[in-house]
Amino acid sequence: MRDNYFDADEICSNFCFDGEFCGAYPSNHGHINNTYVIEFKKNGGINRYVLQEINVNVFKNPDELMENIENVTEYLSGIISSNGGDVQRETLHVFRTVDNKPYYVDRQGRHWRVYNYVTDSFTCQCIDCPTTFYNAAKAFGRFQCMLDGYPCHTLHETIPDFHNTVSRFRDFKDAVKNDRAGRAKYVQSEIEFALAREKDAGVLVELLEKGELPLRVTHNDTKLNNVMFDEKTGEGICVIDLDTVMPGLSLYDFGDSIRFGANTAAEDEKDLSKVSLSLELYEQYTRGYLCAAGDSLTQREIELLPFSAKLMTYECGIRFLGDYLNGDVYFRIDYPEHNLDRCRTQFKLVEDIEKKFDRMIDITRACAK
Ligand code: GN1
Ligand code: MG
Numbered sequence: 001m002r003d004n005y006f007d008a009d010e011i012c013s014n015f016c017f018d019g020e021f022c023g024a025y026p027s028n029h030g031h032i033n034n035t036y037v038i039e040f041k042k043n044g045g046i047n048r049y050v051l052q053e054i055n056v057n058v059f060k061n062p063d064e065l066m067e068n069i070e071n072v073t074e075y076l077s078g079i080i081s082s083n084g085g086d087v088q089r090e091t092l093h094v095f096r097t098v099d100n101k102p103y104y105v106d107r108q109g110r111h112w113r114v115y116n117y118v119t120d121s122f123t124c125q126c127i128d129c130p131t132t133f134y135n136a137a138k139a140f141g142r143f144q145c146m147l148d149g150y151p152c153h154t155l156h157e158t159i160p161d162f163h164n165t166v167s168r169f170r171d172f173k174d175a176v177k178n179d180r181a182g183r184a185k186y187v188q189s190e191i192e193f194a195l196a197r198e199k200d201a202g203v204l205v206e207l208l209e210k211g212e213l214p215l216r217v218t219h220n221d222t223k224l225n226n227v228m229f230d231e232k233t234g235e236g237i238c239v240i241d242l243d244t245v246m247p248g249l250s251l252y253d254f255g256d257s258i259r260f261g262a263n264t265a266a267e268d269e270k271d272l273s274k275v276s277l278s279l280e281l282y283e284q285y286t287r288g289y290l291c292a293a294g295d296s297l298t299q300r301e302i303e304l305l306p307f308s309a310k311l312m313t314y315e316c317g318i319r320f321l322g323d324y325l326n327g328d329v330y331f332r333i334d335y336p337e338h339n340l341d342r343c344r345t346q347f348k349l350v351e352d353i354e355k356k357f358d359r360m361i362d363i364t365r366a367c368a369k
Helices: 010-011 062-082 128-148 165-178 188-195 203-209 252-259 277-296 299-303 306-325 338-368
Strands: 019-025 034-042 045-054 111-116 217-218 228-229 236-239 246-248
Touching: 010 019, 062 128, 111 277, 128 217, 128 228, 128 236, 128 252, 128 277, 165 188, 165 203, 165 306, 188 338, 203 246, 217 252, 236 338, 246 252, 252 277, 252 306, 277 338, 299 306, 306 338
Parallel strands: none
Antiparallel strands: 019 034, 034 045, 045 111, 217 246, 228 236
16 A cells, blocks of 8 residues: 655655745545645745656556656647747646656655646546536647657557557456455446447457557546646646556547546446436537547547547446456555446446437537538
8 A cells, every 4th residue: 555655855855846845735636646746935935846656566667657758748848839838837847856867766665756836727526617628628639639740659658558448358357257355246247247348348459450540649548637727718738647648549538538527427426326428528528629639530530439438438447347356456445345436437337328329429420520
């Protein structure tokens, strides 16, 4: 288990912060890394930075991980500044250690990195206004377009086969077979639900192998809370959580955004009657995404947008269930059944997407006109 402690003196003496350390607070909305905002007094004002503990259980090669992130953020900075944008707010930057390393390993062997704090911005954990979702879509679409010319093959695969749903399905079946935590007997109906949809798992992987879908530089973790919104305009200004920026399919990014943001309930809602796919939010996101990235997408990619929402939700569901069966070794949990609750919302959402699939197709066609 990772605890929430860090040694402020040790961290402060190993990075070049501007000002006198005056406090830190956790900012943990993800399931993987540990994140803090740290504050420094300077001339009557406060300078903020983001301090993040890299989860090296998940990201096994922090050198490759940070090489990807530094290269991609430098590339983004170049594009943003040539477009007249504000590089301090529109992309993350890595602050190196005093030894000029991209991360610091502390005395306990924990890995820390520091990013700029995006000023005058906010994040969202759920959608309260459909325009916010439209703005998130534009931000992720723009992010993908900005990286369109980035040489895909130079990126390390930080987690191999991250969205290879065929290999995810295999891992899931292994988790059922091994039943490490002795929980399979309690979740037979969820296991059956997952097994019954095996054929979906292969669809995108096959199209990619056949060359019918293009490999792009994608974000791969396009949750709503991975966009910072501008406090004044509400626009999505900065895409964060760049650990999984790797070669991938645009459909992974689109589908994962719908999975998280167009759900009418939280990812871990216990009352499944609250879980459904909002067609209104689906439409907002599709409009925003096509408006920002539409020109670069192929007809085949656009056609598959509704399917990608279903597939990414299914994939996430089997990952949560697999982790539950493995004894909660991957995702951070707050209570013992947390992964199971998450899996159930995902499967409920898959079911609802299946019911609304024809309408999602109609909406997608209308947005693409
Ligand atoms: C994890 O760290 P966070 O919460 O942004 C996970 C995603 C899942 C997501 C489910 C590296 O993302 O793949 O979709 O949880 N990230 C990793 O909420 O596994
Ligand atoms: Mg993440």
